[in-house]
Amino acid sequence: MSTKSTSIDDTNDLPLRSAGAMLDANSSWRAHAAQNLALLSLSVMVLPFTTSLLLLSYAVNLLYTAWPLKLRASIRSPQTPIFPPKKILVTGVGMTKGLALARLFFAAGHEVIGADFEPSLIPTACGHMSKAIKSFYKLTKPGPEGGAKYTKSILDIVVMEDVDLWVSCSGVASAVEDGEAKELIELVTNCKAVQFDVATTKRLHEKHLFMEYTRSIGLPTPESHTITSRAAALQLLIEGGAKGTAKGKKDIGSTEYIMKYVGTDDAVRGDMTLLPLDTPAATKAHIGRLPISEDRPWILQQYIKGPEYCTHSLVVRGEVKAFVACPSAELLMHYSALPSESALSQSMLRFTQEYAAAGGESFTGHLSFDFLVDEAEAEAAARDPTKHVHLHPIECNPRAHTAVALLNDTPAMAEAYMTLLQPSTSVKRLGVDEKVMANGLAPQPIFPVTPTKQYNWVGHDLFEFIILPVFALLFSNTTNVSKVLDGILEFAEHLLFWHDGTFEIWDPLPAWWLYHVYWPTQFLLCLVYGKKWSRINVSTCKIFMC
Known part of the structure; x- marks a missing residue:
């Protein structure tokens, strides 16, 4: 979600000025204050509708006699004597990616412990309210002095709850600290962590080191x-x-x-x-x-002129266990999976498998890449599913990506995580090349079930497709009625046929909490402290300060 503005005098500032340019540090405080007030008002305006939906969802659950528990029983992974349900800590449950995985583990029959950053007085993390989470803990944010307190807060949870598996879904701000926590937890407890170590995290997180390392293992870079x-x-x-x-x-x-x-x-x-x-x-x-x-x-x-794509994968001991690829954007708020058999998806999978194999037995964590593909190559790949696509990796995120939501309806995901708890077996790895892939010798990961739902966030779409165009039409003459109608139709299509990334009918409170507690709290804090922001990401709960 982003608010946009034109260069007009402060005396003419409007709450949501137009679809011209985002509010930035040079925009007046009055414009930013009006922006926050408008969004707070919007939350209040839609409150009757969203509350009715919340109550209706609870009524449906009651009518179907504890539907969530029946749903859980129907899709949970079969228990075995060796691997009964485990205690799993998921950090970052305030974000879509953490909440999605917490729900997957819950559906598979595991006991889920949630954790995230929250202010001391208000429980703002939407995942705090999820039925999937048995207990919730507040984490201490890394500070200027380092991440020692943050690391200790995670270790304390692991010890207190006797956690078997820590699944890190934290944000970019604590990337290296998560690596430190992983090393400490696996050193002093029996808990395993789905998280890269410090050295690997730094190497993949920082763009110049990522490029140097990618070239060193023989993979292409721009x-x-x-x-x-x-x-x-x-x-x-x-x-x-x-x-x-x-x-x-x-x-x-x-x-x-x-x-x-x-x-x-x-x-x-x-x-x-x-x-x-x-x-x-x-x-x-x-x-x-x-x-x-x-x-x-x-x-x-x-700069490569062509479409951008992103991936999410689960890597366990150098092997890609789950994978999805989708079209991307600088601020991605609409997720639609590429067909797993497509040339683009298979080329990105091969790249990921080679990267994972190069990391060896210690390479375990969530791994996502951003790729650019030349326009002509992308068009050729759409015509020929067997074509090898030349990829241009531009960035790596050594952490969970919101695209994991595309695997929501894939119960086998939980089993893929459980492989980390199995004894390690020393197996000679095959080189992952086109011949190996073509012969089906490389292990195939879990892909999203088909047909795969498309994901959006209703709050973002309401703003992007209806509110901004209407304000642009009424106050700045930067659009026309036809474009406003197109936006309304697109919003209606997403509302009817897409799936909200936070809302589940068996677990409706997190979505309500997101729009009526978390974001209003953020906007109110910006008002009180005079902070300026240019845009927000509803899925990751991130606010981009100016």
């Missing part, structure tokens, strides 16, 4: 350069040191690049400016605004 000074960036872009154009002026067919911070910074994350710009002066001005230094390196990466 042209990339680690940049630690503005002078180095300008030399590559203007003087042509990175196959750029002469004197920074674009020519037809010239290579273009994108500058990306190697870590995570909300203030620059959405900057997709293609470089070099039309003139050297414009390029210098743009680079001059970026905070580049030895301590804050950036990556200059070749």
